[in-house]
Amino acid sequence: MHTNSLYQEVILDHNRKPRNYGKLDHANHQAVGHNPLCGDRLDITLQLENDQINDIAFQGESCAICKASASMMTAAVKGKSRLDAETLIHEFRELATGKLDTTHPHHLGRLTVFSGIRDLPTRVKCAILPWHTLHAALNSITSASTEENHDSAHAVVSSKS
Amino acid sequence: MSPATVSLKPEISVDFDAEKIRADFPILKLKIDGKPLVYLDNAASSQMPQQVIDRLVRYQTTQHANINRAVHYLSEVATMEYHTARCKLQQFINAREDREVIFTSGTTDSINLVMHGYGRKFIKAGDEIILTTLEHHSNIVPWQMLANEKGAKIRVVPINDKGELEVDEYEKLFNERTKFVGLIHVSNALGTINPVQRMIDFAHQHGVPVLIDGAQAAPHITIDVQALDCDFYAFSAHKLCGPTGVGILYGKAALLESMQPFKGGGDMIASVTFEETLYNTIPHKFEAGTPPIAAAIGFGAAVDYLSAIGIERIAAYELSLLNYATERLNDIPGVKIIGTAAEKTAVISFTIDGIHPHDIGTILNQDGIAVRTGHHCAQPVMQRFNVPATSRASFAFYNKKTEVDALVAGIKNVQKVFL
Numbered sequence: 202m203h204t205n206s207l208y209q210e211v212i213l214d215h216n217r218k219p220r221n222y223g224k225l226d227h228a229n230h231q232a233v234g235h236n237p238l239c240g241d242r243l244d245i246t247l248q249l250e251n252d253q254i255n256d257i258a259f260q261g262e263s264c265a266i267c268k269a270s271a272s273m274m275t276a277a278v279k280g281k282s283r284l285d286a287e288t289l290i291h292e293f294r295e296l297a298t299g300k301l302d303t304t305h306p307h308h309l310g311r312l313t314v315f316s317g318i319r320d321l322p323t324r325v326k327c328a329i330l331p332w333h334t335l336h337a338a339l340n341s342i343t344s345a346s347t348e349e350n351h352d353s354a355h356a357v358v359s360s361k362s
Numbered sequence: 363m364s365p366a367t368v369s370l371k372p373e374i375s376v377d378f379d380a381e382k383i384r385a386d387f388p389i390l391k392l393k394i395d396g397k398p399l400v401y402l403d404n405a406a407s408s409q410m411p412q413q414v415i416d417r418l419v420r421y422q423t424t425q426h427a428n429i430n431r432a433v434h435y436l437s438e439v440a441t442m443e444y445h446t447a448r449c450k451l452q453q454f455i456n457a458r459e460d461r462e463v464i465f466t467s468g469t470t471d472s473i474n475l476v477m478h479g480y481g482r483k484f485i486k487a488g489d490e491i492i493l494t495t496l497e498h499h500s501n502i503v504p505w506q507m508l509a510n511e512k513g514a515k516i517r518v519v520p521i522n523d524k525g526e527l528e529v530d531e532y533e534k535l536f537n538e539r540t541k542f543v544g545l546i547h548v549s550n551a552l553g554t555i556n557p558v559q560r561m562i563d564f565a566h567q568h569g570v571p572v573l574i575d576g577a578q579a580a581p582h583i584t585i586d587v588q589a590l591d592c593d594f595y596a597f598s599a600h601k602l603c604g605p606t607g608v609g610i611l612y613g614k615a616a617l618l619e620s621m622q623p624f625k626g627g628g629d630m631i632a633s634v635t636f637e638e639t640l641y642n643t644i645p646h647k648f649e650a651g652t653p654p655i656a657a658a659i660g661f662g663a664a665v666d667y668l669s670a671i672g673i674e675r676i677a678a679y680e681l682s683l684l685n686y687a688t689e690r691l692n693d694i695p696g697v698k699i700i701g702t703a704a705e706k707t708a709v710i711s712f713t714i715d716g717i718h719p720h721d722i723g724t725i726l727n728q729d730g731i732a733v734r735t736g737h738h739c740a741q742p743v744m745q746r747f748n749v750p751a752t753s754r755a756s757f758a759f760y761n762k763k764t765e766v767d768a769l770v771a772g773i774k775n776v777q778k779v780f781l
């Protein structure tokens with residue numbers, strides 16, 4: 202794959218003008234994601250009612266891949282049920298790690314612009330971090346990290362529900 | 363040498379034939395995605411010339427056996443070659459005796475050896491260890507572990523805005539509790555060359571031993587441990603065109619003898635009963651188990667190769683690359699060089715306004731350009747400059763000006779992508 206196909210206009214656009222950027226005042230679920238390899242961090246706040254994501258926002262310090270992924274993710278899951286969001290999380294992880302068979306029906310839509318990331322193993326974590334963090338927020342897990350089993354002591358996470 | 367063989371030709375020739383040198387490095391012929399490889403990550407690990415590769419092949423095909431153990435032919439050859447490698451390293455750093463050179467698995471291992479062998483024996487509660495802001499994590503974490511274990515304290519030498527150590531502040535840190543100094547010779551994150559001679563002399567006035575982390579210095583600066591009078595000096599082969607998995611710890615013989623072993627096992631003993639073990643003499647006391655024999659021999663060949671070119675010539679050529687690259691990068695709007703010390707090796711850490719280092723690294727890679735992005739295992743340095751990470755181009759003597767040009771074009775391309 203040529204890397205140019207990763208830094209496509211969609212991704213660059215979401216990086217320049219991230220959607221749903223900021224912090225919700227009325228959030229009832231939140232989590233902080235951390236990529237200890239590069240120090241990137243991401244806050245996700247969301248409002249869940251009757252198992253539906255009424256509102257969601259993110260903010261943080263990160264690379265373009267991570268920020269665009271977070272921006273497109275929030276746009277994709279806003280208004281969706283928790284179950285639909287979990288399906289997207291699963292499918293996105295499969296896509297980023299090259300395990301998703303895109304010839305079969307899936308729900309990712311434009312998020313498939315991230316398919317090229319599977320050829321850049323060092324960057325897969327950047328794309329996945331927002332989705333890990335969303336999963337943590339939805340499930341009120343106290344931390345999300347791109348490193349499994351990582352000591353979360355420095356990724357101070359508050360998750361309330 | 364008889365006087366008749368002395369050549370009057372100047373030893374340092376002015377022109378440095380980078381093309382001829384490049385031909386020694388097979389990996390430099392690689393194409394990445396159809397583009398010629400521009401390898402600018404030499405501070406992380408440098409590449410290996412054919413001469414060293416050939417030495418490894420010769421060892422592996424005609425000389426390999428375990429050392430120090432058997433009376434058969436191959437074991438004797440391997441033992442001798444391993445010892446020869448130690449002597450080459452001894453000469454390379456001008457150590458007084460070969461037994462002052464211990465083969466380790468690398469700089470990290472060398473520092474941990476000193477922490478366990480010296481630190482755990484001699485550092486007590488309330489003692490102070492001086493480190494600097496520029497240290498690589500490998501010269502921070504072991505001392506933190508020791509400080510936690512013993513109730514000792516770590517004092518840190520600050521740096522100025524150029525990334526230079528504030529030596530006056532260093533001198534003020536000394537008191538009667540100061541028991542050890544750990545000092546990076548050249549910063550891997552910024553390239554700053556530290557005034558180690560002055561700092562060692564000052565520590566010695568207070569009777570405090572000094573460990574120098576020379577991982578980034580040994581490839582670029584002639585090391586004379588006797589002139590420096592440092593107590594310990596550590597570096598890795600893989601940053602000197604040698605193999606991974608091997609490095610050395612130099613230590614003054616008397617100090618090494620006073621220390622406790624780091625690892626227990628075969629070869630480090632004189633005799634073993636279940637009641638008591640008598641340790642072997644140095645360096646063997648610190649080389650438990652089968653060492654990386656092939657890698658050590660390759661290390662010897664690597665310092666031979668570098669010495670044949672001449673570290674001074676290497677440094678002079680690299681400095682010309684550094685000056686050229688600094689000038690070119692300073693000309694690009696939005697690019698900021700982090701680390702502008704007066705004395706530097708050919709390392710340029712930089713940021714580009716509004717663009718994350720990881721994106722820079724990935725896009726440069728599409729032009730075949732290899733740089734390092736991240737915190738460079740030196741998070742305190744990043745914190746000092748208030749950046750989470752930088753991109754780092756680090757040059758070796760086999761790089762050339764046209765590769766600096768490629769980097770400049772690559773950076774402009776990154777900026778275009780994010781326009």
Ligand SMILES: Cc1ncc(COP(=O)(O)O)c(C=O)c1O
Nearest residue numbers: 468469470498500550577578598
């Ligand atoms: C200054 C410095 N110290 C220590 C190390 C650690 O070396 P190694 O990983 O070979 O043990 C490095 C390598 O990155 C370094 O640059």
